[in-house]
Amino acid sequence: MGEARVDGRSVLREQRRDAILASTRGLAMTSGPGGFTVDEVAAAAGVSRRTVFNHFPTFENLLVAVCEQVLAQVTDQLLQAIDAELENLPSDASRHVAAVDGLCAAVRDTDLPTAMTTIVSIVGEDHEEQPRGQAISQTALDHVGRRLVAQVQAHVPDIDALVLGLTVAFLMNGIGVIARRWVKEYAATVTPASRRAWRGYMTRLTDQLAGGYRGAIERGPR
Known part of the structure; x- marks a missing residue:
């Protein structure tokens, strides 16, 4: 009872x-x-x-939770995409690089513009004099990042945790930077043109990150 x-x-x-x-x-x-x-x-x-x-x-904690709720569906899709990308990793040492490549590909190809448009309507557009919205949305993205780290580690337990953590942190912060630029350029409106722009920004971000984490993984811990 x-x-x-x-x-x-x-x-x-x-x-x-x-x-x-x-x-x-x-x-x-x-x-x-x-x-x-x-x-x-x-x-x-x-x-x-x-x-x-x-x-x-706090009121900010409440808004972060709402943003996380908005991101929940896209996060579930993202975790499934990571599973698909990491399902057939090579068996040699190159699997570590392949795992992070797969993570970045999954994030790049996920439909984030729709979620970011909703988040903007909740926390507002980012302005230098009103940084609260940026902080709230970035906190929600960082929480998503922790789930991504855990998902990759489940597939590759021996991956360099520092390299993975830094890569995901840079990735989530990069998404925040892209989102703020995208909102200003396209008024947080999802159209074929704005989707292409988002995809282009994400490709540039993941390409830029690749040079860093590939070299770090190949060199190994110092």
Whole structure:
């Protein structure tokens, strides 16, 4: 009986968390970034202000969680793509380079523009005088990066963890830089032309990273 009550509380907590995230996303889409308050989120979710902060210590934490939710579907697709890219790695030492090549190819080919457009509508476009949106979206991307590292390590446990971690960190930060430029040039609108531009930027990013991680893996730890 006690275990059932615990499970019931866990379900209720998860339902409240989902309601808070859904309300935040809905308010952001209709009112725009910064156009709503925690009290409005609580009212829309049918919970108290205190409950919102029990789940998310700060408003920024809440927005990061919403961005992660937006990225969740594309992240699942990305992890599947990494599995496909790394399914038939060579058996010799070149498998380490091939694994990171596969990771970069999977990230390059994933449909990130749609997700980034939604994130912009939630946190706003990046401005030098308003860096909060950039920090929030980058934090969400960094969380995705940690999942990518774990996925590659599951396929290649003996890969140089430092080289992999640095490559993914540079990759996630590069995506942030690309996203900010892409938003300014295409007003966060997904069209065939903007998709081609995104793809071109991502190809330049992964090509630039390749020279660094390939050399580092071949040299080995110092």
